[in-house]
Amino acid sequence: MLFVHTSDNAQLLFILKLNALYETIHLRKRPEDVAALVQDALQGTLSKEEGEILAKAAGAALRATVWQYTSMLEAFAKVTGLEKQVSKAMELFRLDDSPAGAYDDPEVVEQFIARVSPLIHKNPGYSNYKTDRLNREERAAAGLDLSRRRYNKLFRCLRRLETKLGILIRERQKSLFQRTGKHGFAEDITREDFTGDVNSACFIAYYTARCNLRSEFTVSGQQRPYDEIADMLFKRCAAGGKQTNWWAIAQVYVKTNVLEQLTDDQQGALLGKWTALLQQVASFLEDLWTQNEFNRTSMVVKRGNDSTTWNNTAGAWNKARDSWLNLLYALGMEFVLEDMCPGKVMRLIAADVAAWHHMVGSKGDPNLLVWSQLPLPWEVFSGREACNRTMVEAACKSAGLDTGKSGWIAPRPQGVVPFRPTPELVHGVAISNPYLAKILKQHKYFSGKDIKPLSPEQN
Template identity: 55%
Template sequence: MMDLRALYDTLRQRRRPEDVADMLLPLLQAELTPQQRATLEKAARHSIRRSMWQYTAMQQTFRAVVGADKQAGKAAELFRVTPDPAARFDDPAAIETLLRELNPLIGKEFDHHHYEADRLNREARRADGLDLSKRRYNKLFRSLRHLEQKLYRLLREYRKLEQEQVAKHKFAHRISYEEFARDPATAAFIAYYTARCNVRSEFTNQSQQRPYDEVAHMLFLRLTGSGLAPTTAAPNWWAVAQVYPAPEVLAQLTEAQKGELLGQRAAFLTDLADFLGDIWAQNDFRATTMVVKRGDDSSTWNAAAGAWNKARDSWLNLLYALGMEFVLDELCFGKVMRLMAADVAFWHRSSGGDLDPNTAVWAELPFPWEVLAGTARCTRTQVENVCRRAGLDAYKTGWLAPRPHGVVAFRPTPELVHGVSVANPYLAAVLKRHRYFSGKPAQPLRPEDN
């Protein structure tokens, strides 16, 4: 099996598509036709390695979740124990293992850390055989309380991180290395298309870049046998379906595989619906406009909304692939609108645009978390009628059917500072450091002080 570890690692990173294309050239060069190589070269020639700057100020990874090393280390120090050297305290399972080891040492139960209700008094400590002063006991109790609270924060942050990833590339990050590396041509398409999906949004009043470009199309045609020189006899369609669940991909899966994927997507949506409902209840979003205002937790909401829409697209595609679209007659939860920055909304209006008609549909339909909780009902007929009033075709716009897409021309990834394109990556780094375009008070550049 070809070693594709470096390419596989890009699935959990935010490498530019050009850099992934540059990685693909040496892997595929012996198998590509001149035309295919020229198509891949369109992207690869813009890689960081080949650029004049050989640098980008944009993060090449998703945000990191801070583990519990500090809290775990303090607890171990206070309890005078040595944790397993192999334990990694960015792993919730390792934290829980340590907690279940330490909690009994002070007569405490796991997940019981209320400072008033769950501490033992002097008599209870004596009954448990704990020869500890009140001060010593309280210090140990607090250390475990802090560690348990960190565990819950960590679980929430991992949940949010996965939502951020799904909002970009669906479920590419769940593909195992064994599945990824089983077929190099499949790996090439997945890696490049995932990188295209991960491209950052631009500050614009036009539509964003579409991920399925001519390079992705060429790599996909090599899987279907429609290319000039298909090079693979066994594409891994299961792996492709994690990131690109198009009808022609799902048609290659067995009924059992499609059913398994449908169950996974339904479970993800059910869990995410609860999360969205909680965020909605904690904020005061305006459903009719979805324009962000001061105090709104727009980052959390937009990541969750993006993840919902990507997972819902997959769920919808799978229903049709299984011939189960009749489910929509009775259960048809809608899309979730993201919050739009006020300056972008103003730009739309000032340039002759108007509110996205999808927002009107979202505002009129029952919220998805209400539908899944059984407190509201949303059917195919409701969605058809609301879309018609908003001037939308419910089937062509993805409300009731898989959304069609075409092939777009390759466009180099712009160097962005909070969505604003900057030609020089070193200038971009300076602007970012001084908080320009961030929506926060900038720290003015003063060349005379340098």
């Protein structure tokens, strides 16, 4: 019989707990369920007060409830790869070997197209059906012993695959912006860095889950991610000394009290990452702006607007911009704002939410006034339009906004909010029962689409 030392068992169990936490930063788990995993990882090390604070969330984990079920997806939507299309191309070209790698990776698909295109003397990217095909004489000169019908079939196959590749690249970019707009660069944290310090791991996992909360249909504002539980976990990191992995924390929580713990090289590297993201998002926002017709003054969504993509991308811009601002101040480079200070991007708002705001006497979001007065942020970031700190300050003043607290020209002050349970949402509307929520989703309630009324048997 093989005996394992008790300490070895305990160490293995601890590693498994940290690995379970690590998996959550790639998912969209409820904060309560992540808090329960944090409770497991910190077992025996929490003070009485810390345990009581954490229990506010952990006590509402699915494993501790009667339902033990949520109707909300616990992962971000995956982008469908091109396995089906590549397999069909292999069949048509009569290839036995498959490309190395995953078919959801655009680079792998692009390499496949580059490898197969020469088989019919086609240049990748040149897919015009009128001008880029070879005629009979050209096929004969190239040594292609193919009928016109078969050649056209292979040409169309590659043409469609290139079109699908373009869609795949765009969808992956949209997915990336949605995720980074929520939790920053959490997915860049390696397993080794994450598991190197338990307090850092617990804060990152819980704070990421809070950042991933879905938007709620409300006029009272969305939940702020930094709640009393996140604050308690952060204080444990602050007391951890050199053991705390500030670089890993900075991937999701770009605040002054974190950045000051980094080296100059680390701060510079992080500034480069966020600046590169701003550049990518700016280009995508400009495309969306030209493809849609938005009411810039109200930002109320109209029929035909791709509000989901716009709001996700706007969220990515604002997240990147906040982090960029924080890093400029941490590096003593706020003088950059005197020459270039691109503004925030406002999200689209549903007409019924706008009407609700009006009914309760709200005069509207003053940030909209600033947004509508300033040059478009992507034009400023690209250098085509000028917008500096003075212009933003003037716009904020005319809108009645405090420039020191609004986040337009300086890091937004960090506050601690009380923990609030995660609501069960159906298209932003809170539903008390997760099973009812599932049924309402299936019948398209609150979706803006034609609903499928519940039959008596389903009531």
